[in-house]
Amino acid sequence: MTRLRLALSGILAAVAGIAAGHLVASFLAPASSPVLAVGSTVIDLTPTPLKEWAIATFGTNDKAVLQGSVLVVTLVLAALAGLLSRRRTAYAVGFIVVLTGLAGAAALLRPAARPLDVVPAVVAMAVGVTTLLWLTRLAGRSSADAPDRVVSAAGGTSGRRGFLAGALGVTALSILAAAGGQLRSGAQTIKKVVLPAAADKAEPLPTGLETTVPGVSPLRTPTEKFYRVDTNLTVPKVDVDSWTLEVDGMVERPFTLTFAELAALPLIERDITMTCVSNEVGGGYIGAARWLGVRLTDVLDRARVKGSPDQVLSTAVDGFTISTPLAAVRDGRDAMVAIGMNGAQLTDVHGFPARLITPGLYGFVGATKWLTKLTLTTYAAEQAYWTKRKWATDAPIKTSARIDTPAPLSTIKAGRTAIGGVAWAQHRGVGTVEVKIDDGAWQQTRLGPDVGIDYWRQWYLPWDATPGLHRLSVRATDRQGRLQSTERATPFPDGSSGIQEVVVTVA
Numbered sequence: 343m344t345r346l347r348l349a350l351s352g353i354l355a356a357v358a359g360i361a362a363g364h365l366v367a368s369f370l371a372p373a374s375s376p377v378l379a380v381g382s383t384v385i386d387l388t389p390t391p392l393k394e395w396a397i398a399t400f401g402t403n404d405k406a407v408l409q410g411s412v413l414v415v416t417l418v419l420a421a422l423a424g425l426l427s428r429r430r431t432a433y434a435v436g437f438i439v440v441l442t443g444l445a446g447a448a449a450l451l452r453p454a455a456r457p458l459d460v461v462p463a464v465v466a467m468a469v470g471v472t473t474l475l476w477l478t479r480l481a482g483r484s485s486a487d488a489p490d491r492v493v494s495a496a497g498g499t500s501g502r503r504g505f506l507a508g509a510l511g512v513t514a515l516s517i518l519a520a521a522g523g524q525l526r527s528g529a530q531t532i533k534k535v536v537l538p539a540a541a542d543k544a545e546p547l548p549t550g551l552e553t554t555v556p557g558v559s560p561l562r563t564p565t566e567k568f569y570r571v572d573t574n575l576t577v578p579k580v581d582v583d584s585w586t587l588e589v590d591g592m593v594e595r596p597f598t599l600t601f602a603e604l605a606a607l608p609l610i611e612r613d614i615t616m617t618c619v620s621n622e623v624g625g626g627y628i629g630a631a632r633w634l635g636v637r638l639t640d641v642l643d644r645a646r647v648k649g650s651p652d653q654v655l656s657t658a659v660d661g662f663t664i665s666t667p668l669a670a671v672r673d674g675r676d677a678m679v680a681i682g683m684n685g686a687q688l689t690d691v692h693g694f695p696a697r698l699i700t701p702g703l704y705g706f707v708g709a710t711k712w713l714t715k716l717t718l719t720t721y722a723a724e725q726a727y728w729t730k731r732k733w734a735t736d737a738p739i740k741t742s743a744r745i746d747t748p749a750p751l752s753t754i755k756a757g758r759t760a761i762g763g764v765a766w767a768q769h770r771g772v773g774t775v776e777v778k779i780d781d782g783a784w785q786q787t788r789l790g791p792d793v794g795i796d797y798w799r800q801w802y803l804p805w806d807a808t809p810g811l812h813r814l815s816v817r818a819t820d821r822q823g824r825l826q827s828t829e830r831a832t833p834f835p836d837g838s839s840g841i842q843e844v845v846v847t848v849a
């Protein structure tokens with residue numbers, strides 16, 4: 343029974359420490375919370391194949407699974423620490439000190455860490471050790487050869503009751519502290535800003551096919567439905583008043599802009615479809631929005647590029663980096679420092695107050711959220727986060743198409759219906775979309791409105807569905823007449839490819 347109590351003491355000491363650290367972090371910097379700091383470090387250290395597997399297996403739950411795993415491993419180690427106190431209290435204390443010390447190191451080694459970020463781990467250490475000492479004393483060690491054993495009369499039922507009361511007390515306080523920290527971090531909001539109108543406006547968006555073909559993705563993705571992909575366990579809530587955009591590196595005149603100064607530059611408005619390189623064939627890591635921002639070349643020209651840089655290295659407020667090929671930025675496409683999305687300021691999730699948008703390139707090479715610095719440099723001199731992890735440097739979005747309706751493995755009624763979806767070939771434009779039913783011939787679909795080469799294209803094909811099981815396939819060709827790759831490829835290192843096939847039952 344004592345063993346169980348000691349293990350429980352270790353676990354509760356860890357829980358108390360983690361909860362206290364979480365609460366303190368919510369006052370300083372939410373990301374410095376011990377579990378979050380360790381979780382972020384684990385994300386950074388995870389080898390690419392394992393990360394790919396996690397994204398493919400858990401999808402958007404990957405972060406929750408990771409946090410859960412970090413927590414479980416910590417609690418198992420803490421239980422061991424509790425058991426160690428049977429031999430010697432100092433061992434157990436040492437164990438907790440090492441665990442929280444690692445959390446502190448993780449917080450301090452984050453790319454954009456400040457010295458104060460170690461505080462939550464120090465608090466976790468103090469609370470963890472105190473809780474452990476107190477609970478193990480209540481648990482009453484039985485090992486007679488423990489030299490520093492506490493001799494007490496706390497055996498029997500009163501001891502057990504004392505331990506139980508202590509354990510419950512620690513649990514209750516931990517829940518309160520963790521919930522308090524969670525509430526405080528969640529309550530942090532970003533400021534409202536006023537966005538000037540664009541000097542160079544986009545045309546009004548035409549009516550999309552979603553109004554006539556039920557089930558087709560809307561022509562514009564509502565911001566709250568827009569996919570989210572980043573390495574962040576907590577969404578940065580950037581203080582726009584102290585935020586700046588710095589431009590440096592191989593330039594004659596490095597400079598720094600405040601948000602007001604950035605927003606006062608001539609703004610362009612563009613409809614651009616973003617895609618994540620982790621999007622699987624038929625997947626949902628794609629979204630189409632109207633972006634408002636400053637042309638990236640305007641910003642770079644202001645600094646007067648010197649020498650021969652070949653990349654724009656962008657840095658986010660948390661130190662995360664992205665490399666964008668300068669050749670792509672300079673080829674006339676509408677790469678921009680965006681401050682608005684779908685007629686409003688950026689949301690915290692999508693990079694407030696400013697982010698990069700590079701039409702035609704996957705997000706990991708051109709869509710830095712929470713942007714704070716642009717550095718002109720070379721790939722030889724510096725590599726960004728994903729480049730170091732062996733993902734492609736040049737990463738144009740591959741031409742692809744997705745069937746939105748009928749849904750995979752659904753059952754639909756026989757008779758007149760429509761097969762429909764979206765296709766994309768950013769910066770080349772979608773030329774045609776074809777659908778194949780079972781082993782029939784490829785049939786031309788009808789395309790929705792044309793919103794330009796950087797935007798996706800809706801499509802549909804009327805279908806007289808006959809009873810039975812049917813296999814539907816789709817493929818897209820760009821405006822230069824190039825058929826999409828039909829070869830199956832998983833996302834690493836430069837994006838998935840292959841023909842999407844959907845099986846449906848017609849009844």
Ligand SMILES: Nc1nc2c(c(=O)[nH]1)N[C@H]1C(S)=C(S)[C@@H](COP(=O)(O)O)O[C@H]1N2
Pocket residue numbers: 568569570571572573574616617618619658662691692693704705706709710711712
């Ligand atoms: N700071 C930061 N920016 C980032 C990322 C990130 O992890 N951190 N992920 C990139 C990736 S992989 C993609 S696909 C896009 C996704 O942008 P969204 O979440 O607004 O859809 O953001 C990019 N910008």
Ligand SMILES: [Mo]
Pocket residue numbers: 571617618619620704705706
């Ligand atoms: Mo991505």
